[in-house]
Amino acid sequence: MDPMYPPELTDPIRDEIKAMGLSEATTAAQVEAALAKPGPVLVFVNSVCGCAAAGARPGLSQALAAAAKKPEVVTVFAGVDREAVQAARAHFAEYPPSSPSAALLKDGEVVWMLHRHQIEGRQAQQVAELFKQAFTQYC
Numbered sequence: 001m002d003p004m005y006p007p008e009l010t011d012p013i014r015d016e017i018k019a020m021g022l023s024e025a026t027t028a029a030q031v032e033a034a035l036a037k038p039g040p041v042l043v044f045v046n047s048v049c050g051c052a053a054a055g056a057r058p059g060l061s062q063a064l065a066a067a068a069k070k071p072e073v074v075t076v077f078a079g080v081d082r083e084a085v086q087a088a089r090a091h092f093a094e095y096p097p098s099s100p101s102a103a104l105l106k107d108g109e110v111v112w113m114l115h116r117h118q119i120e121g122r123q124a125q126q127v128a129e130l131f132k133q134a135f136t137q138y139c
Contacts, residue, residue, distance in 0.1 A: 003082075009048060013046065013048065013052075013057075020057070020060070020064070021064075022074070023073065023074045024077070025074050025087075027083055027084055028083045028086070030074075031084050031088050034074035039072070040071035040072070040105070040106045040138055041072045041104075042073045042102055043104075044075045045078050045085060045088065045098070045101045045102065045103075046077045046078065046100060047077075047099040049099070051120045051121075052119075054124065056100040056102075056119050056127060058128075059122075059126070060102070060128070060131055062131075063135065067131075067132060067135045069139040070139055071104060071135065071138075076088045091103070091105060091110070092110045096115075098116040101114055101115050111134075112137070112138055114131070118130065
């Protein structure tokens with residue numbers, strides 16, 4: 001199945017993720033390998049939407065820069081890397097699909113979830129605070 005979005009739109013977003021130092025999973029096997037690691041792993045479900053660009057990605061970047069303790073982070077791209085997104089969402093299937101979103105798993109169990117409705121309409125600093133609180137509590 002072809003991606004929903006053309007590379008001209010998604011490549012700059014992928015470059016932003018790489019500049020943040022995050023690992024990107026484009027296959028189910030990459031997702032499984034990332035989530036098999038012990039300790040906390042944040043799965044960030046990336047998106048092309050405005051709330052991902054204005055709040056989620058910059059908020060995550062700010063939180064990671066400020067965190068004394070932080071999880072490993074793996075990203076999957078909704079509407080683009082469907083196999084990876086499906087594999088990631090299978091690990092937090094008890095929550096409705098949302099993009100952007102983030103799930104913090106510790107030793108394979110979901111301990112925290114951030115949904116799109118918690119990102120929409122918020123500034124990056126506000127989203128960063130949500131991430132930082134989760135990192136402080138679970139990392």
